[in-house]
Amino acid sequence: MENTVTGNNSIAVHCKGLTKSYGSGSNQVHALCGVDLEVRTGELMMLVGPSGCGKTTLISVIAGVLDRDGGECLVFGYDFKQMNPPEKTRYRGRNIGFVFQMFNLIPALTAAENVAVPLIINGAKRREAVGRAREILCRVGLSDRTNAVPAELSGGQQQRVAIARAMLHNPKLIVCDEPTSALDHETGHxxxxxxxxxxxxxxxxxxxxxxxxxxxxxxxRIAKMDDGRITSIENSRIDLSSNTRH
Incomplete structure (x- = not known):
């Protein structure tokens, strides 16, 4: 695995000229068109913009779920393109938590077992992993649903299970795709x-x-995206609500 350092240890994510396309020929869609973005350590960065502007593609490339076509993307100084598949899997398993918009829970597993998966993958004993999973499910308000399978949970409860799973292994970077979309105001906060x-x-x-x-x-900070590019980065105090509706 090659470690390419950005030269500034306060930078968690460094993207420069990032590109990603889907399809080919006349059907090709350019999802990312030269994205420049830096996320600092100790920071909560939000990505906002209209549906289809490239937000989910961007975080998927950052998290190593998708491969980029071009440009640079370093996560704590590491470049996924320099890793072979096992190295990439190990790095993501130790350092990145991803909350998918569709939750991606395993239907046959209980809530606690779903949350425990990242720890088990990283070598923890099942009993210990499930015990820690129960603790974090309590912190997201699901202490009474730890033994329920996904089909027995509401959309909001499944979302909280997915969030708990992303946090359990104490990753350095957590990436969330619409983490509060199915939650009421109080639970979302x-x-x-x-x-x-x-x-x-x-x-x-x-x-x-x-x-x-x-x-x-x-x-x-809040980064606004449109047409596959970062158009501006604003202080979170700026009211951007009129530009982020479907």
Whole structure:
């Protein structure tokens, strides 16, 4: 695995000229068109913009879920393109938590077992991993649902299970795709408070894709995207709600 250092240890994510396309020929779609973005350690960065502007593609490339076509993308100084598949899997398993918009829970597993998966993959004993999973499920308000399978949970409860799973292995970077979309106002704020507590600190960072103007105040900075590019980065105090609706 090659470690390419950005030269500034306060930078968690460094993207320069990042490109990504889907399809080919006349059907080719340019999802990322030269994205420049830096996310600092200790920061909660929000990505906002209209549907289809490239937000989910961007965080998927940053998290190593998708391969980029061109440009640079370093995560704590490491470049996924310089890693072979096992190295990439190990790095992501230790350092990155991803909250998918569709949750990606395993239907046959209980909530606690779903949350425990990252620890088990990283070599923890099942009993220990499930025990820690139960603890974090309590912190997201699901102490009474730890033994329920996904089909027995509401959309909001499944979302909280997915968030707990992303936080459990104490990753350096947590990436969230619409983490509060299925949550009421109070629960959404509690979840964001927990995400800030867990993910924003020395040597850590949090990236949140959202259309939810109710949580903008949790951000340190808000990056606006449109047509596959970052168009501006604003202080979170700026009211961007009129530009982030579907």
């Amino acid at each position: 509690k979840v964001m408070e927990l995400l800030r507590e867990v993910a924003v600190g020395i040597g850590r960072a949090l990236i949140v894709v959202t259309h939810d103007a109710r949580i903008f105040g949790f951000a340190d």
